[in-house]
Amino acid sequence: MPIIPEPTPPEEIERKVIIEEFTGVTCVNCPQGSAEIENLLAIYGENLIAVSIHAGFFAEPDPVRNSVDFRTPSGDALISFLGEPQGYPSAVIDRKFHNGNTSLQESQGTWAGIIDQELKRASSLSLLMDVDYDVESRRLELDVSGIYTDDIDRALQISVLLTENDVVEPQFTPEGWVSDYKHKHVLRAYLTGATGDRLAESAETGDDFSNSYSYTIPAEFDRDKMEVIAMVHLSGGDKDILQVESVKLTD
Amino acid sequence: MKRLLLLFVLAAQVHICATAQSTDGNISGSLELNGNFFIRDSLIGAANLPQYDRQLFGADAWFDLKYSNWGFDFGVRFDLFNNSNLLNPQGSYTDQGIGRWYIRKQMDKLGIEVGYIYDAVGSGLLYRFYEERPLAIDNALYGVKLSYQLTDQILVKGFTGKQKRQFDTYESILKGISIEGFLSGPEGSSWSIAPGAAVIHRTLDDNTVDLLVSTLATYTQADRIGAKYNTLAFNVYNTLSVGNFTWFAEAGYKTGEALFDPFAVRTNFDGSKSLGKFVNTDGYVLYSSLSYARKGFGISAEARRTDHFGIRASPFATLNQGLINFLPPMTRVNTYRLTSRYAPAIQELGEQSFQLEARYSPSKKVSLLANVSSITDLDGLLLYREILGMVTLKKSRKYRLNAGLQVQRYNQEIYEVKPGVPLVETVVPFMDFSYKLSRKKTIRFESQYMSTDEDFGSWLFGLVEYSVAPKWILTISDMYNIDPKKTEQAINYYTASATYVQGSNRFEFGYVKQVEGIVCSGGICRLEPAFNGFKLNVRSSF
Numbered sequence: 001m002p003i004i005p006e007p008t009p010p011e012e013i014e015r016k017v018i019i020e021e022f023t024g025v026t027c028v029n030c031p032q033g034s035a036e037i038e039n040l041l042a043i044y045g046e047n048l049i050a051v052s053i054h055a056g057f058f059a060e061p062d063p064v065r066n067s068v069d070f071r072t073p074s075g076d077a078l079i080s081f082l083g084e085p086q087g088y089p090s091a092v093i094d095r096k097f098h099n100g101n102t103s104l105q106e107s108q109g110t111w112a113g114i115i116d117q118e119l120k121r122a123s124s125l126s127l128l129m130d131v132d133y134d135v136e137s138r139r140l141e142l143d144v145s146g147i148y149t150d151d152i153d154r155a156l157q158i159s160v161l162l163t164e165n166d167v168v169e170p171q172f173t174p175e176g177w178v179s180d181y182k183h184k185h186v187l188r189a190y191l192t193g194a195t196g197d198r199l200a201e202s203a204e205t206g207d208d209f210s211n212s213y214s215y216t217i218p219a220e221f222d223r224d225k226m227e228v229i230a231m232v233h234l235s236g237g238d239k240d241i242l243q244v245e246s247v248k249l250t251d
Numbered sequence: 252m253k254r255l256l257l258l259f260v261l262a263a264q265v266h267i268c269a270t271a272q273s274t275d276g277n278i279s280g281s282l283e284l285n286g287n288f289f290i291r292d293s294l295i296g297a298a299n300l301p302q303y304d305r306q307l308f309g310a311d312a313w314f315d316l317k318y319s320n321w322g323f324d325f326g327v328r329f330d331l332f333n334n335s336n337l338l339n340p341q342g343s344y345t346d347q348g349i350g351r352w353y354i355r356k357q358m359d360k361l362g363i364e365v366g367y368i369y370d371a372v373g374s375g376l377l378y379r380f381y382e383e384r385p386l387a388i389d390n391a392l393y394g395v396k397l398s399y400q401l402t403d404q405i406l407v408k409g410f411t412g413k414q415k416r417q418f419d420t421y422e423s424i425l426k427g428i429s430i431e432g433f434l435s436g437p438e439g440s441s442w443s444i445a446p447g448a449a450v451i452h453r454t455l456d457d458n459t460v461d462l463l464v465s466t467l468a469t470y471t472q473a474d475r476i477g478a479k480y481n482t483l484a485f486n487v488y489n490t491l492s493v494g495n496f497t498w499f500a501e502a503g504y505k506t507g508e509a510l511f512d513p514f515a516v517r518t519n520f521d522g523s524k525s526l527g528k529f530v531n532t533d534g535y536v537l538y539s540s541l542s543y544a545r546k547g548f549g550i551s552a553e554a555r556r557t558d559h560f561g562i563r564a565s566p567f568a569t570l571n572q573g574l575i576n577f578l579p580p581m582t583r584v585n586t587y588r589l590t591s592r593y594a595p596a597i598q599e600l601g602e603q604s605f606q607l608e609a610r611y612s613p614s615k616k617v618s619l620l621a622n623v624s625s626i627t628d629l630d631g632l633l634l635y636r637e638i639l640g641m642v643t644l645k646k647s648r649k650y651r652l653n654a655g656l657q658v659q660r661y662n663q664e665i666y667e668v669k670p671g672v673p674l675v676e677t678v679v680p681f682m683d684f685s686y687k688l689s690r691k692k693t694i695r696f697e698s699q700y701m702s703t704d705e706d707f708g709s710w711l712f713g714l715v716e717y718s719v720a721p722k723w724i725l726t727i728s729d730m731y732n733i734d735p736k737k738t739e740q741a742i743n744y745y746t747a748s749a750t751y752v753q754g755s756n757r758f759e760f761g762y763v764k765q766v767e768g769i770v771c772s773g774g775i776c777r778l779e780p781a782f783n784g785f786k787l788n789v790r791s792s793f
Contacts, residue, residue, distance in 0.1 A: 116465030
């Protein structure tokens with residue numbers, strides 16, 4: 001008989017999950033992927049963190065319609081690092097291989113199921129973020145600290161990045177060009193290297209760390225719509241993200 | 252499994268050494284190797300891929316070995332992919348290992364096969380386990396197959412197993428049974444029938460169903476559907492031959508399952524709508540063909556209607572992955588560069604097509620061909636239309652000329668997922684002339700012109716091939732974008748290659764500059780980026 005499902009209840013959620021979507025202003029199918037992510041954010045709230053990376057063939061701005069280029073050097077490095085999408089919409093979830101897939105990139109149909117399952121997976125570290133922002137100098141001061149709740153025998157990297165939400169810029173959709181399209185959680189900058197900075201060569205239960213970062217937010221970015229994200233991930237062939245945390249800059 | 256393999260290979264070798272005089276054993280094999288050397292060319296779009304940026308070399312190889320003895324057939328194949336762009340044309344894939352092994356035994360009426368099995372029922376409409384190397388399709392069934400010759404006229408087959416997925420398998424369990432028969436009229440009559448029927452059943456594994464359930468849990472109440480473990484599909488077919496007529500009819504049906512429909516409208520939590528969701532749907536396919544053939548004249552017509560008839564090993568498999576069934580192409584498989592540039596990919600979600608072909612040879616020297624095909628979706632939207640006419644003139648052992656005209660309408664918006672682009676309309680006159688210069692030397696000229704205002708614009712193609720039998724073939728060709736609509740300047744896409752044939756070994760080396768396009772092999776297509784660089788192909792059989 002058919003099985004009628006229910007979403008995972010909050011008490012079963014063990015961690016936060018990050019979905020890194022690859023998109024572009026001329027990518028006609030991508031808006032439906034973005035809508036899917038908004039749906040998932042509505043269900044999982046702060047337990048799901050999303051980044052939209054404008055990189056690849058469809059991220060090249062249209063010479064006539066676009067006045068802004070959302071591509072970043074870190075985005076270009078990431079699409080090569082994580083692997084090119086086979087089709088769009090495409091996203092990487094926790095930088096893990098799911099369901100025997102040989103690529104980190106997943107197509108839209110699989111995102112919801114993978115995220116639901118990822119949320120139930122126990123985490124091996126907890127992250128804390130402390131953010132301080134000076135309005136006059138536009139300077140962001142950030143402390144990222146964490147405690148390991150498991151032994152990890154691999155080298156670890158830390159990535160810290162900034163996204164900006166609701167950026168208005170024309171987007172190609174199945175209905176044609178939409179000039180007042182709101183781009184969600186656009187990747188704006190990496191405070192570490194695009195593939196992360198080395199955090200530790202290994203870790204044991206109870207080990208902790210604390211790193212500080214600072215960044216001056218450029219005038220063209222709207223601070224109120226920005227979010228800073230920190231994640232700890234494995235280094236090497238497996239790139240699994242162990243834990244992710246984010247703070248919105250509105251206070 | 253590896254130990255078992257090693258054991259019987261060793262046993263086989265020992266047996267050969269020990270019985271050097273015996274001719275029972277028979278060993279044969281083949282090698283296929285492709286090497287690509289990538290050279291960056293951002294002007295044509297051959298860039299920003301790992302192979303062009305840093306890897307520079309990619310290779311795929313398949314090494315096959317077959318051994319027969321004691322009434323058994325053994326086979327093993329080693330597959331290699333090094334930085335290969337075959338699996339995902341936009342990425343890089345590296346893995347190697349035993350890609351296939353099998354053991355077969357025929358005992359009187361019962362046949363047993365275990366390992367990685369290639370098989371199909373009828374035209375493959377229900378299931379077809381096969382490989383298509385240029386598209387990295389290898390969906391062999393990893394399991395057991397039994398066949399039993401019930402009577403002289405009736406063959407029954409059954410199988411169970413999992414579908415291969417590169418060096419692993421999909422977790423769903425497939426099982427099926429088929430029955431094929433053949434009956435012909437008494438001595439002196441000219442009729443025969445070949446009916447058949449088959450059933451295939453797929454049970455999804457717990458992991459996949461859990462994932463499906465998790466996905467469906469995120470849908471609003473309006474879109475919620477249930478997830479099922481089991482899906483059943485069956486087909487019946489028959490070939491009736493009477494005199495010069497042959498009539499083939501086939502019908503297939505699949506029970507409902509959760510399928511991802513990229514065009515289904517979904518209600519989001521904030522009330523807005525977007526596209527793409529899992530829907531619960533059954534599917535069917537109807538196909539029939541009628542042909543008449545006699546000396547010097549043949550005509551055939553076929554029609555097919557497909558509605559959500561795609562059977563995959565997993566509801567999450569997309570594009571060319573996890574395909575269990577095969578819908579044969581309903582349009583002419585063209586071989587010339589420009590006549591095959593726009594080839595329609597089968598739309599398993601909904602398609603209606605027909606094809607008509609007539610061949611007439613008034614004499615040994617002249618033959619005429621006309622072909623018409625048309626594909627629409629189930630709402631009547633035109634997807635593809637082609638009319639082709641060709642004349643062949645030949646003087647045996649001296650020359651052969653093929654000349655003709657192809658007119659196409661190709662819905663690029665649907666086939667290449669490029670919304671908003673206009674219907675591509677092409678007119679392609681073509682000619683192919685081969686002339687025997689001497690007993691061993693032959694020269695061939697090929698030329699086509701594609702006249703179109705859409706996509707890249709018009710093209711001119713020319714090829715010269717010089718062969719010295721049996722060893723050498725030298726080819727040079729150029730595809731010139733004579734009226735560019737996508738690039739600022741007209742670009743030449745040229746290739747030059749040399750092929751050396753020595754016995755049953757074939758070596759081909761050449762320089763290739765190729766425009767991006769659809770590559771279709773046996774009705775399955777995909778979009779491939781431009782290529783610039785050197786290619787090496789080795790084919791050998793022993």
